[in-house]
Amino acid sequence: MNLYQEHILDHYHNPKNWGQLEGVTHQSDVKNPTCGDTLHFELLVREDVVEKIAWTGEGCAISLASASLLSETVAGKTKSELLKRTPEEVLKLLELTLSPGRLKCGILSLEALHTALHNPKH
Amino acid sequence: MSTDFPLLKNHPDLVYLDSAATALKPYSVLEAEQNYGTHFGTNAARGLYPLAEQTSEHIETTRTLVAEFLRAHPEEIIFTHGTTDGINILARSLEASLTDTQGEIVVSIDAHHSQILPWQELANRKDWDVRIAPVEPSGSIDAKALLALVNENTKVVALTLVSNVYGVVHDIASLVRAIRIKNADVFIVLDAAQAVAHIPVDVTALGVDALVFSGHKLYGPTGVGICYLTSAWQAKLHPGQFGGGMVVDTSTTPATWKTGPEKFEAGTLPLAQIFGLKKSIEYIQTLGFPHIKNHEQELLTYGIHALLTAFGKKITFLGTTDPEKKIGLLSFTLAGVHPHDIASFLGEKNICVRAGEHCASFLHRELHIPASTRISFGIYTNKSDIDIFVTALKEIYTTLQK
Numbered sequence: 001m002n003l004y005q006e007h008i009l010d011h012y013h014n015p016k017n018w019g020q021l022e023g024v025t026h027q028s029d030v031k032n033p034t035c036g037d038t039l040h041f042e043l044l045v046r047e048d049v050v051e052k053i054a055w056t057g058e059g060c061a062i063s064l065a066s067a068s069l070l071s072e073t074v075a076g077k078t079k080s081e082l083l084k085r086t087p088e089e090v091l092k093l094l095e096l097t098l099s100p101g102r103l104k105c106g107i108l109s110l111e112a113l114h115t116a117l118h119n120p121k122h
Numbered sequence: 123m124s125t126d127f128p129l130l131k132n133h134p135d136l137v138y139l140d141s142a143a144t145a146l147k148p149y150s151v152l153e154a155e156q157n158y159g160t161h162f163g164t165n166a167a168r169g170l171y172p173l174a175e176q177t178s179e180h181i182e183t184t185r186t187l188v189a190e191f192l193r194a195h196p197e198e199i200i201f202t203h204g205t206t207d208g209i210n211i212l213a214r215s216l217e218a219s220l221t222d223t224q225g226e227i228v229v230s231i232d233a234h235h236s237q238i239l240p241w242q243e244l245a246n247r248k249d250w251d252v253r254i255a256p257v258e259p260s261g262s263i264d265a266k267a268l269l270a271l272v273n274e275n276t277k278v279v280a281l282t283l284v285s286n287v288y289g290v291v292h293d294i295a296s297l298v299r300a301i302r303i304k305n306a307d308v309f310i311v312l313d314a315a316q317a318v319a320h321i322p323v324d325v326t327a328l329g330v331d332a333l334v335f336s337g338h339k340l341y342g343p344t345g346v347g348i349c350y351l352t353s354a355w356q357a358k359l360h361p362g363q364f365g366g367g368m369v370v371d372t373s374t375t376p377a378t379w380k381t382g383p384e385k386f387e388a389g390t391l392p393l394a395q396i397f398g399l400k401k402s403i404e405y406i407q408t409l410g411f412p413h414i415k416n417h418e419q420e421l422l423t424y425g426i427h428a429l430l431t432a433f434g435k436k437i438t439f440l441g442t443t444d445p446e447k448k449i450g451l452l453s454f455t456l457a458g459v460h461p462h463d464i465a466s467f468l469g470e471k472n473i474c475v476r477a478g479e480h481c482a483s484f485l486h487r488e489l490h491i492p493a494s495t496r497i498s499f500g501i502y503t504n505k506s507d508i509d510i511f512v513t514a515l516k517e518i519y520t521t522l523q524k
Contacts, residue, residue: 003466004521013524035462035478036492060460061522102466 003062003096011068012061018068021054028115032104037063039112045120048079055112060105062098067109069093079117085110124502126405128152137473137507142286142451142498145319145341147402154401155343158394165390167367177393184400185383188348191403192333193324198356200349200383201391205315206236208334208349209280211386212311213240214362216278217247225250225277230268231488232257232285235481237313241280250277254484261288261441265297272304279308281330283323284316287482287494288441289451291321298329309355315339319500320418320449322411331355337395341500342402346395349386356385365389409501418450421499421508425452428512433519440494450499453480456515458523461493467518473511 026043037059044052053074055067070090074082087107091098098106124130126148130138138146164174166181182196189196202208227241231254238254245252255268263281272279279301284291298310311332314323319340325333332355337346351359361368361379365388371378379385406414422445429437433456440453456464461477468475476496479486486493497511 002470004463004518009521012522035460037460060462060466062463062466102462105462 003098003102005095007095008061008065011065015055015064015068017054017071018056019054020056021052024121026116026120028112028119030108030112030115032059032063032108034104035060037105037108039063039067039108041067041112041116043074043116045079045117050074050077050079050082050117059108062094062096062102062105063108066090066094066106067112070109070113074113083114083117085113124504126150127502130502133472135472137471137510139497139499139503139507139511140474140476141319141500141503142289142316142339142496143476144338144344145500146502147338147341147343147398148405150401150405151342151398155394155398158397162393162397166393167384180400181391181393181396184396187400187403191318191323191407192348192350193326194350195353197382198325198350198353200351200386201396202334202347202349203345203392204336204338204347205234205313205334206240206336208332208347209236209240209311209313211349211362212332212334212351213244215359215386216309216362217244218360218362219358220248220277222277223249224275226253226271226273226275227251227278227280228253228255228268228271228276229280230255230257230263230282231484232261232263232288232482233280233282233313233484234286234315235483236315237280237282237311238484241278244278256488257285257288257485259441260447261285261290262447263292263297265293265300268297269300269304272301272308274305276305276308279310281310281312282316283312283314283328283333284320284449284451285441285482285485286316286451287453287480287485287496289316289448289453289498290441291317291447291449294328294330302329316449316451319406320411320414325350337399337402340399340402341405343392343395343398346392346399348399351383351386353382356382359386361385361388363388414501417501418499419445421450421503421505422448422452424505425497425508425512428508429454429515432512432516436519436523440489450503451496452498453494453496455491455494456519459519460522461495463522464495464515464518467521468511468514471510471514473514475511 021042024042025045039057127146162177166178186196253271310330312330314335318335333350338344436457465477
């Protein structure tokens with residue numbers, strides 16, 4: 001399957017919600033040890049609802065496009081809704097079938113989101 | 123030459139540039155493995171009936187051939203299941219034999235995990251220290267820095283003849299002489315996994331105590347390897363693994379071990395694979411190392427030129443680009459494109475390259491890069507493989523560069 005389709009490349013070149021937030025309440029730093037991809041997620045959570053998300057990262061096109069696509073589906077959702085998100089749902093956003101070797105690239109964004117939700121800033 | 127390799131016949135569009143991971147196997151090797159099952163099929167060194175004796179004879183003939191290949195004596199050749207297995211056997215044997223409460227192990231940073239982790243684990247179990255020796259940016263061993271780490275307390279020096287990331291051939295013989303001046307008793311073990319298919323290896327000239335390699339990087343089968351271990355160290359070391367075929371007397375405690383390689387060969391050997399290994403060495407001998415070297419130098423010169431023409435300063439090679447100093451292997455990074463994207467994109471076009479840390483994470487951390495891309499050549503690689511690779515690499519670069 002061709003991984004480098006237009007929507008993937010578009011999110012890779014022009015990532016949505018890229019950058020930093022004011023008044024971050026939750027954040028995470030995750031790494032894919034096998035290829036060195038890193039993602040930094042920042043959330044603004046009020047009364048259990050994620051109001052805003054921003055992220056930065058370094059890595060392959062798949063992991064960055066995945067973070068961009070996922071970030072578009074987060075605002076307005078409750079923490080518990082987002083914690084129920086599955087890897088399959090993230091892969092659906094990517095519209096890709098990933099080989100076992102690339103799966104971690106595709107779902108690193110979900111790990112970043114879940115880690116952030118469990119990691120309130122004090 | 124590619125007609126010798128059935129995989130290339132079955133995948134005519136495949137561009138295989140990952141021979142450092144595993145080399146493809148010629149017909150003769152695959153037929154020999156099958157021949158074991160169809161014409162011999164018996165265990166070695168156990169049976170007293172003719173067919174079992176014939177299997178044993180074939181195994182011993184192969185041992186002699188391996189010894190000739192390495193300029194060693196047959197009794198110094200131990201069959202293993204691969205490089206990793208060989209190093210683990212040595213580490214366990216040394217653990218059982220050396221009782222020193224204090225000790226140090228020196229490893230070079232360009233080593234594969236298989237030549238670092240078993241030693242790190244041994245050091246942990248013994249409460250010894252591990253010293254990691256640097257390499258120069260060219261990929262050559264920093265002999266001065268390594269020697270500075272060797273002292274009278276050093277028990278093991280674990281070296282690599284050719285790194286699987288740099289492909290640079292180290293001057294091990296001089297280094298070994300210098301190490302022995304500082305510590306005459308140290309055990310020096312050499313990982314030759316990336317070397318044996320590319321350059322002649324002479325254990326006597328190298329002067330090491332042990333040397334390991336795998337069959338499958340030598341156009342041979344997976345699941346078989348060789349551990350050369352000098353007779354002096356064989357006598358000194360307690361076995362590191364235990365089972366059938368290695369014992370002469372079990373009424374004593376501990377049991378009385380056989381002498382020679384069998385002391386370290388617990389259990390049934392990978393017989394079919396040893397049949398295949400014999401053919402792989404004969405295949406290499408028929409090709410001849412001068413021919414192999416010429417072939418690889420030509421591909422390296424061609425590949426480096428093509429990559430520099432296409433990418434200029436955007437491409438960074440790891441280590442020297444002097445073909446004279448290398449085997450047929452090139453690792454690089456390309457600005458703005460992640461190695462995994464390169465390997466995936468090329469993979470979609472049937473071009474096999476490797477991306478990642480290549481089981482050399484210590485080196486990649488030192489270089490401050492998360493990953494690199496590696497291409498590596500076999501005797502079946504040709505210039506058109508490199509042309510197809512460079513064209514596809516240009517395509518992914520144009521697509522992903524920021």
